[in-house]
Amino acid sequence: MGTATAVCGLENYLVLPDHTMDERIRAARESLGREVVILGHHYQRDEVIRFADFRGDSYKLSQEAARAGGKYIVFCGVHFMAESADILSRAGQITILPDLNAGCSMADMAEITQVEDCWEQLTRAGLTTDLNEDEGAGITPLTYINSTAAIKAFCGQRGGVVCTSSNAPGAMKWGFAKNPKLLFLPDQHLGRNTAYRMGIPLHEMVVWDPYLLNGGLTPERLRAARVILWKGHCSVHQRFLPEHVDNVRAKYPGIRVIAHPECRWEVCQKADAVGSTEGLLKMIREAPSGAMFAVGTEIHLVNRMGKEFAAEAKKVITLDDSGCLCTTMFRISPQHLCWVLENLVEGNAVNQIKVKDDVKHWAHVALDRMLEIQ
Numbered sequence: 001m002g003t004a005t006a007v008c009g010l011e012n013y014l015v016l017p018d019h020t021m022d023e024r025i026r027a028a029r030e031s032l033g034r035e036v037v038i039l040g041h042h043y044q045r046d047e048v049i050r051f052a053d054f055r056g057d058s059y060k061l062s063q064e065a066a067r068a069g070g071k072y073i074v075f076c077g078v079h080f081m082a083e084s085a086d087i088l089s090r091a092g093q094i095t096i097l098p099d100l101n102a103g104c105s106m107a108d109m110a111e112i113t114q115v116e117d118c119w120e121q122l123t124r125a126g127l128t129t130d131l132n133e134d135e136g137a138g139i140t141p142l143t144y145i146n147s148t149a150a151i152k153a154f155c156g157q158r159g160g161v162v163c164t165s166s167n168a169p170g171a172m173k174w175g176f177a178k179n180p181k182l183l184f185l186p187d188q189h190l191g192r193n194t195a196y197r198m199g200i201p202l203h204e205m206v207v208w209d210p211y212l213l214n215g216g217l218t219p220e221r222l223r224a225a226r227v228i229l230w231k232g233h234c235s236v237h238q239r240f241l242p243e244h245v246d247n248v249r250a251k252y253p254g255i256r257v258i259a260h261p262e263c264r265w266e267v268c269q270k271a272d273a274v275g276s277t278e279g280l281l282k283m284i285r286e287a288p289s290g291a292m293f294a295v296g297t298e299i300h301l302v303n304r305m306g307k308e309f310a311a312e313a314k315k316v317i318t319l320d321d322s323g324c325l326c327t328t329m330f331r332i333s334p335q336h337l338c339w340v341l342e343n344l345v346e347g348n349a350v351n352q353i354k355v356k357d358d359v360k361h362w363a364h365v366a367l368d369r370m371l372e373i374q
Helices: 010-014 018-035 058-067 079-088 112-124 149-157 168-178 188-197 219-224 242-251 265-270 277-286 299-310 334-345 357-372
Strands: 036-041 054-056 072-076 094-096 139-144 161-163 181-185 205-208 227-230 256-259 292-296 315-318
Touching: 010 334, 018 036, 018 334, 036 058, 036 079, 036 334, 054 058, 058 072, 058 079, 058 357, 072 079, 072 334, 079 094, 079 149, 079 357, 112 149, 112 181, 112 227, 139 149, 139 168, 139 188, 149 161, 149 357, 161 168, 161 357, 168 181, 168 188, 181 188, 188 205, 188 227, 188 265, 242 256, 242 265, 242 292, 256 265, 256 277, 277 292, 277 299, 292 299, 299 315
Parallel strands: 036 054, 036 072, 072 094, 139 161, 139 181, 181 227, 205 227, 256 292, 292 315
Antiparallel strands: none
16 A cells, blocks of 8 residues: 555545545555554444444443554444543543544534533522532533533533443432532433433423523422433434324334334334334343334434345335434545545544543543443
């Protein structure tokens, strides 16, 4: 592999067809050997995820990042995931995101200065203290892993924790064991669905709008609330509507509707079951031959499941025929993956994700707590 090929600009790769990348990716991986591990989120396109050493949801990939050997972690996901991998990595390891533009609209909905302002207002209202030092009388901050490293550090420093859709119930139980209230960031739907399944009624939850004074809430509403939900959402999962459930049941009698907890509460209430990405896969995998499923989650994953389980005579379709792909996940292409790998062969670590040390410390605390929660 010549240096001129490996170190040329990304733009020279992006004009090439997808299929021409396959052999070059395989050759670069063979050359790098155990020095590199490739992590692939379930929502990645097929042309990319097939090269992943490990594929999974955020929780599973966080675990793999913490266990990863070798020098390089190439994360085929989005920015906050690569940040988490860098936080959990060992000294000397380098985390790379093939496309730096692969972000997350949900994570962007909770900006650190907005969250700090929210906490200051809650402190002034007497609902907590600045650093949440007095357990039992304050608020436990919980952030979904779909958040920036700064938000994770914010929670870690104030006695809080990170969670994923897999362990959100355990994280909430953990949080309630410390304080009577929770601040859940940044996905209101995951927070609402999880809390409701734990027996917390809707009237004991409120939504904090960062663009309104006091979150748009009265002091009485805040004092009565057990769960304060940040006004954020996943643009993919919020597209699913209750009528989609009704329509698919009418079209396919007997079909099971299963949904990700980032979907709206009304959709999850109509669904037969709700689960994380790994949970949805488990439901389908354990179902008998001939079972039919309509799945409320990202379209690349649904299509992949449809192909995989067709061999077992199981029908897997999207809950909505106009199902949306995760556009930021889709940014990572075979060309991006080939570019970063060939540069690594030549000793160039491009697109490195490096979290600042002060942020890394407290974010690591919050992520360590997450990995201990079942």
